Amino acid sequence: MKIFSKQQILAALDDNAALAAVEEAFRRFSAGEAQVAAVGHLGFPDMRGDCHVKAAHIHGDDEFVVKLATGFYGNPALGLPSSNGFMAVMSAKTGETLAILHDEGALTDLRTALAGAIAARAIARNGSKVLGVVGSGIQARMQAQQIQRLLGLKQVLVWSRRPKSASMLAADLQGEALSLTELCARADVIVTTTPSTAPIILNDMIHDGTRIVAVGADSPGKQELETALVARSRIVVDSRAQCVDHGEAGWAVRAGLTQPAALVELGELLNAPIHFAEEDVVVADLTGVAIQDVAIARSVWLRLHT
């Protein structure tokens, strides 16, 4: 068993290899070629903390991956990062522990951003130029970087509840901080990255043809998009089962405004592209699936190992 530190992992990471691995994992997941374990969860409400344990195997791979991820939201006040944890790379031939990737959440951050970029590429209109970023945390920054890189979007607009953070992020991305209404009016592609539990983007802010990647709603109770906006849109989901349970799509399904059968999985879309009309609003609802962890951990492991 080998242990690799966050520094070693980041040094070994190849963004393009990781992107290809995550995209392939989505394809195989939606083709029924992956096994995903029930997610284990522990909560520590006194410390505003939680722990998720995810495990998956893609058929035929020599390795499977178990991820342990924690978020303790009082840590920053103690001078500590809120995210922690590791991914264990296990042999699917013998069950031996091959490696502990002690990424302290870095691989989760990246695989989440890569999924956003893959979804953005799959739903963006040709000729898209302007990216709108809603939120100003680590995912706002990473999604912006990966989506810009993959789609070659020239212009970035930023809005956040925290104006100072929005300005700092906009400066770093050589973009512009502005009002949410203005961002929605000007952006071709919008990525939403907040932990909101009430809609931030309302239906009448969004004009026809806008494409939205929503990554904030990753557990029950979270919501960034008004239900009417989701109901009006074509909806792409990372996992039909998860998104109906706790994604943006879930709110529309529970309200009876969207049929689960109308949801298209990202992997299905990648396997058999769909033509969206220019004027379609398209929402990609991403809740995070363990196969993304498998893909990125294996991608790093194969480079560290050889």
Add this chain to the structure above:
Amino acid sequence: MKIFSKQQILAALDDNAALAAVEEAFRRFSAGEAQVAAVGHLGFPDMRGDCHVKAAHIHGDDEFVVKLATGFYGNPALGLPSSNGFMAVMSAKTGETLAILHDEGALTDLRTALAGAIAARAIARNGSKVLGVVGSGIQARMQAQQIQRLLGLKQVLVWSRRPKSASMLAADLQGEALSLTELCARADVIVTTTPSTAPIILNDMIHDGTRIVAVGADSPGKQELETALVARSRIVVDSRAQCVDHGEAGWAVRAGLTQPAALVELGELLNAPIHFAEEDVVVADLTGVAIQDVAIARSVWLRLHT
């Protein structure tokens, strides 16, 4: 994050401290003072392998524990042990990974044996002298050692489907290998440790007053005791929910012969001892609960850490 090898873990282990920790964990679990995550499972049928991920936290502890355990039953043919995995000791204050106990299954083996001994002590008649061991694998050996140690039983009888293994184990334990019928007739306490999927011990083999600790049935489809035997007995379970789902008790409950309300949890029994009549047959149905992993991992961690 510190890593400890199996050798370091075994050197730090104190059987009495671990026993006390596991017993206390059962008490607190049944008092509703523990949080147990849904168990994650992946199967690798081509390799006769599986992986279980368990996580739990006992209220107020500074640490929680996530266990990853694999069993690949073709490994011995390759000269490898079938069990592998580790326990991660995590901070319940910050979510940081404190230690990886790379026990390769050793802590699971021990906590399972300790639970058997705790259950045997809780249900044995005063004056019990003879222990019957059904099976001849690692759990047969460890259960025998822990139960003998804790109850001071003088005599050990062994039966296994594999007569050679039974003779070897009997020799090691300074006991006697014999037929199953004879074992059942002579033993005061019987421990069953096989992976059987059909009853081995039949109702009419067991005389009144016998006490049985059944540890083999730890997943759906497994069964060591005839359903009529379980239905005739007072039943102690490690976890009511788990045993109704996949323990010996489950067979009797599904057959309508036992009411779930009649099951007593081991922690309840430890918290408020019950008087069993001399002639009662008592079965302790143990399926394995994550709080045992928490208890033993913390017990080792506290000794390794200070």
